[in-house]
Amino acid sequence: MRALPGDDYLRYLAGRKEASFLQYPSWAEVKEHWASETIGWHRTSGELVGAALVLYRQFPGTRKYFAYLPEGPVIDWADPAVDRLLEPLKAHLRRAGAFAVRMGPTPEYRRWDAADVKAATGPGRRISDVLATEVDPLGAAVADRLRSRGWTRCGGESDADAQPRHVFRVPLHGRSRPELWASLNQEWRRNVRKAQKAGVEIVIGSAADLPEFYRLLEITEARDGFRLGRSLSYYHNQYRALNAEEPGRMRLYLARHQGEVLAAHTMITTGSRVWYQTGASADHRREVRPSNALQWRMLCDAQALGAAEYDMRGVPSTLDPEERPFGLLRWKLGTGGRFVETLGEWETPMTGATNHALYRAFQAYLGRR
Known part of the structure; x- marks a missing residue:
């Protein structure tokens, strides 16, 4: 196991189309206050058989780190000898100063x-x-x-x-547009038709539309009783980083009605997968069903992309x-x-009394958060 240059890492991911967007190098740019590295497993012949983006969060006042592989590593989990990959991973992270590691198989x-x-x-x-x-x-x-x-x-x-x-x-996979439409329940089909009849227009926005998306997101959080805790600058950074890595990787969809944006959703695409990430909508004119129209368009676009x-x-x-x-x-x-x-997600502390103590302290910190 050793560090893997970014170009080699991206070439490996290109052959693993099921890999999560959270394992792409651009995600490290989104995560403020985290260090990162891309690593790979190699056979003695030099063949690359696995890779991972590792994020490191430093424990305050120490030179120790919590290592995190979001929805990773990118390996063949069906390999009966997968332990041959996980043990070198722990050894590598221990050398990097990690006191514990979390991963997402x-x-x-x-x-x-x-x-x-x-x-x-x-x-x-x-x-x-x-x-x-x-x-x-x-x-x-x-x-x-x-x-x-x-x-x-x-x-x-x-x-x-x-x-x-x-x-x-x-x-x-293997489903036609009519089959997708038929899979929607009766209420969804009715709401999509209602939006179309009311003249709801679906367009793909740009970075300039992120402030409007964020305004609607704050309305949605207040209405639905949740708080993501992300700033407008977070979404600007995410949009910039993902699209710099691959144009069109992150899209912002807008639903307009009578010249006003009533809903906005973000979509992320990598390999053979597409994610609906974050949705936001206004409190008024909900009867024209902008969010249903947005999702139907995004579903259709995902299918057209070959997801x-x-x-x-x-x-x-x-x-x-x-x-x-x-x-x-x-x-x-x-x-x-x-x-x-x-x-x-699964965790394990590194061996050693100090690492176990730091791990318990870190768990208590996360519990307070």
């Missing part, structure tokens, strides 16, 4: 069809109460392997990961319609996709 763990989730909603219900439509054998095997090697899933059974453990994904799936990112684990977060899940269920539980 990419195999899925369990999946539920939208119809099964909708049928299971009720007071006090959670997704863990519902028998999964499908359990991914690879995900289950990787989880067992990590657990037996001393890795711990962050937060146990709770949603304590930095990246969402529960996500909603719409399969696109294998459209990842709508995080959803809550609650299935109780009376709980506030359920509204987001209900909205995404209408696309006819799948509720997916990923493997989540």
Whole structure:
């Protein structure tokens, strides 16, 4: 294992089209206050067999670091000898001064069809109460392997990961546009038609439109009771970094009605995957359904780009319609996709009493946050 120059790293990712955008070098530019490096695993022949973007956060007052591989590393998790990659990773990070490491293995763990989730909603219900439509054998095997090697899933059974453990994904591979339309539920199809009839116009914006997106995001946060904690400069930096790496990697979609932007959503594209990242909308004229029109356009564009799936990112684990977060899940269920539980994020401290003490202190710090 050794450091991997950026050009070599990007060439490797080009052959691994399923890699997350969080493992691209541009993401390191987005993450302020974190150091970073790109590393690779090589066979003795020189063949590159795995790679990762590692982010390092320094523990205050020390020369020690928390190492983080968001939705990484980019390796073949189906390799029975994957331990040959994880042990050198820990050794490399220990030499770099890491007291602990967190990573996000990419195999899925369990999946539920939208119809099964909708049928299971009720007071006090959670997704863990519902028998999964499908359990991914690879995900289950990787989880067992990590657990037996001393890795711990962050937060146990709770949603304590930095990246969402529960996500909603719409399969696109091999599906026609009419099939995508038919997969939307009746309410979604009605709302898309309503937006079209009302004259809602969908356009792709530019960096100059980010302040309007951010204004709508602040309205959305106040209305829906959440706080992302990101500044306008964060989105400017993200837009600049991702599109400098690959033009069009991050897009800003706007829904206009009667000359006013009523909704704005961001989309990220890498390889064979497309993500809906952040959505924002106004409080007024919601009856013209701008967000439904935006998502339908983004789904269609993702399909036209050749994406294998459209990842709508995080959803809550609650299935109780009376709980506030359920509204987001209900909205995404209408696309006819799948509720997916990923493997989540896994941590392990480095050996040594000092590293274990720093790890416990860092966990307490994260708990306070």
